[in-house]
Amino acid sequence: MMQRFLNDPDDVVDETVRGFVKAHGAQVRLHPSNPRVVVSVDTPRAGRVGVVTGGGSGHEPAFLGYVGRGVVDAVAVGEIFSSPTANSFADAIRAADGGAGVAVLFGNYAGDTMNVKLATRMVAKEGIAVATVIANDDVSSAPLDERDRRRGVAGEILMWKIGGAKAATGATLEEVQAAAQKAIDACRSGGVGLAPCTLPAVGQPNFTIAPGTMEVGIGHHGEPGMRIEPLRAANDIADDMLRIVMVEHDLPPGASVAVLLSGLGATPVNELYVLYDRIESGLAERGLRVHRALVGNYFTSLDMVGVTLTVMALDAELTALLDMDCAAPAFGGW
């Protein structure tokens, strides 16, 4: 039995949000009437497009850690691994609205898609224009010709960064939507799981990964991967992951990429750097230059042992937007 820091497991989401807002009060605040919505202190800005996301809890610092200046304006928070309500998405949209419309940038999951659809219907009656982009960067979740079935994973972070930066330039809703769509279209992600995660209220892993094996292509909630095979050395796993995400990237030598390597919650951070050492070398061998690397626990899955690798192809516009100044709890800073 794994030992965890819990009170009543049913309170874990409320306690997480309360603690998060207390810890990061300089950057975020709780919505005045909805305890499942976190808003940037910088929001709303009159005449500027708002950026909203949301999703189930258990992925911290996603989603609420990306609320801040120049990234996401407001986040809807769901139960563990369960979509936020339509009301919470609607309240996040209202909070982010500065009169120029709101871009809702979220991952391709059934519950999130339905609740955003309902929220859009609710705020439309109030005259708020909403544009959506649905992230589908996980290459293992469906073949390329069924890309609309692919799930969104850590590439969402780069989509939020690009969308938020575009909104900060004063762009229109259509331009923000186009930039966020371009960002996620430039991302390919793949995950590897070494051990499963446990929902606090359930108390035991909700799936298994046999000792000595790993699951290549695993999803952020333990959705099935492409293959289960014996655990190998870190360099072999890094090579394999890089191959998986680079298959659909057709990049000429000299091209620039952004790399995001996120732990899934229970992987020691040093092991992320062990993997990144090899991944960077693999990219260099392909003649590619890493313009920016993010290595750490950026998008987790409770206590899953594993990682997600995201490689984003950059052009001049995406590079400029990626480099724009921002401040959010998950991006650190002092």
Add this chain to the structure above:
Amino acid sequence: MALANRDLGAVVAELAAVIVAHKAWLSELDGRIGDGDHGANMAKGFARAADRVAGQDLTLGAALAILSDVLMGEIGGSMGPLYGVMFDDMAQALEGRDVIDIAAVDAMLKAALAGVQAMGNARVGDKTMIDTLAPAVAAFATHRDKGAEEALARMVAAAETGRDSTIGLVARLGRASRLGERSRGMLDAGAVSCCLILTALAGSLTKRLD
């Protein structure tokens, strides 16, 4: 069949009682192939709706709209919007009707199916609530000229057959799809809750026919 719409708000409380009574069973079924929260989420939403309609003189449509608001607004996940839209579209199908007759029930059931299909992407055979709902709605329409009692009984029988068909199916959508072949052999929790709702609805209408 001709029931006064204004007398039927209590039907929603009767649906809620059935869902709350089966909370543990729904969670147990969901726990075998899903994440185990179906019973708790459904019971929470239906119990809240029952509290809000209690003691009020509501039409069936108005009570269904309250149930929908709670499920859509406060439950989240996938079942919140799916059942939320289903009950909202059922309520809309009853708008302006003083009398609930066979045509009204038929329209309400067809709206339920259309609502769930517009919200989710499931088809018959995907091991979801649609496996219960689609054949039940079709059965009522097919047998509506035999009278309300017979048509409702046929609807319940089709719902049960549909629910049980999920035992032999492999989940293609939702969390249960993770298990692939291993999801075969077990009931889908959404198909079961949908059958409970349709059965309770039929029971509530039938007992008022006498």
